[in-house]
Amino acid sequence: MRLLPAACCVLLGTFVLADGDDDDKAPAAGRQSAQPSLNGEQQRAVGIRVAHPLAAKAPERVDALGVVLDATALISDLGDATAADAAEHAVAAELARLHALHEGGAGASVKMFEAAQAEQAKAQAQAQIAAARFALHWGPLAALPSAARQRVIEASASGRTLLLRADLPGRHTLGAYQGKALLDVDGIEVPGHVLGALRQTTELQSAALLIEVPNAPSGLGPGARIPVALLTAERSGMLLPRDALLYDENGAYVYKQLAKKTEAENTRYSPVKVRLLLALGDGWVVDGLDGDDSIVVHGAGVLWSLQGMGAPQHDDDD
Numbered sequence: 001m002r003l004l005p006a007a008c009c010v011l012l013g014t015f016v017l018a019d020g021d022d023d024d025k026a027p028a029a030g031r032q033s034a035q036p037s038l039n040g041e042q043q044r045a046v047g048i049r050v051a052h053p054l055a056a057k058a059p060e061r062v063d064a065l066g067v068v069l070d071a072t073a074l075i076s077d078l079g080d081a082t083a084a085d086a087a088e089h090a091v092a093a094e095l096a097r098l099h100a101l102h103e104g105g106a107g108a109s110v111k112m113f114e115a116a117q118a119e120q121a122k123a124q125a126q127a128q129i130a131a132a133r134f135a136l137h138w139g140p141l142a143a144l145p146s147a148a149r150q151r152v153i154e155a156s157a158s159g160r161t162l163l164l165r166a167d168l169p170g171r172h173t174l175g176a177y178q179g180k181a182l183l184d185v186d187g188i189e190v191p192g193h194v195l196g197a198l199r200q201t202t203e204l205q206s207a208a209l210l211i212e213v214p215n216a217p218s219g220l221g222p223g224a225r226i227p228v229a230l231l232t233a234e235r236s237g238m239l240l241p242r243d244a245l246l247y248d249e250n251g252a253y254v255y256k257q258l259a260k261k262t263e264a265e266n267t268r269y270s271p272v273k274v275r276l277l278l279a280l281g282d283g284w285v286v287d288g289l290d291g292d293d294s295i296v297v298h299g300a301g302v303l304w305s306l307q308g309m310g311a312p313q314h315d316d317d318d
Contacts, residue, residue: 036306037266048299050257053238058278058285062230064166070222071156077134084130088123140196140210162213166228167206180231237285244297257294
């Protein structure tokens, strides 16, 4: 989240959230879900600015930098995960056998049973580590159904398809992409299929997608770097500057200024959940807003701080 100037932090001590929120005994959850409320002087002091979002269409192509991945790394990670999983099942079966013998008085000692328990804990930990490593390196494949995942792995291992990492330099978040991509191989456009977002970053420190390329041109091997165009549907949405957007475990959201019921009351702001579509220029095209909504485009971090460190409730109460 954005850091606030020291002067703003001092002013925040005088702000109120909503009617009744000055009760020190109110539960924390109530404070976090309250709607921030500021008077005109407070809004000016912290630089709150609102604007209407602009209707916009997302671009059809997004440029990325691709690198062909080594299939042996995929096979190695898969082998480690498979072996660790098999070992865990074997140890669990042995533990179950010893437990049955011990309960039936057939000669399995307490010491043998406890040793088997320790082995199971170790095998379980190793299986979890191997599975987590596979998910980190090959997240989109891990998310596929078993049959589809096996098809992609077999095709990659045999050389019938290539797996390619497409980095979006300067980007750390991804919008909604269709499952198509075009690789520029010596001036020839080669189609690829987007499998999903990768979790692990590289030296580029950017968001990336995993792309499957069937029947790739011969000579295109691991380590090759090629331009990639990610194809997106023409999406209509609302354009907002980056400063308007905040993010928590529930996703992206903005603060909407609510209409006053009387001139004397403070201005209230409600967090509204939005769906990120695509980055466009210095902003984002999002879904979930109307053109007549008054959105906080500067000072959203101040409103977030008023609700405490917990996640706000993304409800549009207006």
